[in-house]
Amino acid sequence: MCGRYATTRSEADLGLLFDAVTVAEELAPSWNVAPTDPVPVVRMSRRHDARVVDTARWGLIPPWADDPRAGARMINARAETVATSPAFAPSFQRRRCLVPADGWFEWVRDGRKRQAFYMTPADSSVLAFAGIWTMWREQTLTCSVLTTAALGGLAAVHDRMPLILPRERWPEWLAGGGDAPGLLRPMSPAELAAIEVRPVRPDVGNVRNNGPHLLTAPEPEIEAEATLF
Incomplete structure (x- = not known):
């Protein structure tokens, strides 16, 4: 976790939702974000003296x-080690961001078949994954999503989940510094209860597939009826 997620809101909408200035390049909505894809993030900018x-x-x-x-x-980046990992600790201390998402995907194996599940707010509100960023060779902005132990019913799908931050925790997260245990505390039971888990089509397993159809329920398997002679 987390290896696939969906983020479909426009940069303008994200600017309003996160009270941020938009400096991002225009990205197409994606219902199947995969590793190394370009994604929107919200971070603090010294140049703009604001969230961007x-x-x-x-x-x-x-x-x-x-x-x-x-x-x-x-x-x-694992929440348990992000503050001490040589690769992640500098960004955790000084370069934290929010990664907007509609929901994320996980798979459960049932015999030889893998069933895809989509975790998303029941009210379709935006999720803010806790993230960290850095600039590679002064030209490529890159990021990671923090993960933590899965909670409640989500643990039946996968043992890890993104660290999700409610709105009231955004300022502290983006400010930099701070107390690691407090910053990395898991979501509350009420926040967890707002996450819906739904089975979706297997098409999401292929990174070349994209579109809102990936979030629809899988077609039921039709058992062949016995023919009597």
């Missing part, structure tokens, strides 16, 4: 990395 909606490559590339492909292995 920016564009980052999903998969943090440490400043010392020689190859950008290293980012494909660093799409997630």
Whole structure:
């Protein structure tokens, strides 16, 4: 977790939702975001002295990395170690961001078949994943999503989930510094109860597939009727 998610709101809408200035390049909505894709993030900007909606490559590339492909292995940062990891700790202290999402995907294996599930707010509100960012070679903004142990019924789908921040925690997260345990505390039971888990079509397993149809329920399997002779 988290290896696929959906983010479909426009940069203008995100600017309003997060009270931020939009500096991001225009991105098409995506119902199947995959590692290394460009994604919207919300971060603090010294230049604008405000929050900005920016564009980052999903998969943090440490400043010392020689190859950008290293980012494909660093799409997630574990909340348990982000404050001490050499690759993630500097960004956790000084370069935190929010990663807007509509929901995220996980898979559960049932015998030889894998069923995809989509986790999303029941009221269709925006999710803010806790994220960190860095600039690779002064030209490529990259980010990672923090994950934590899955809570409640979500643990039946996967043992990890994104660290999701409610609106009242956004200022503290974006400010930098602060107390790690407090910053990394999990969502409350009430916030967790607002997350809906629904089975969706298997098409989402292919990164080339995209569109709102990926969020629809899978077609029921039709058992062949026995023919009597």
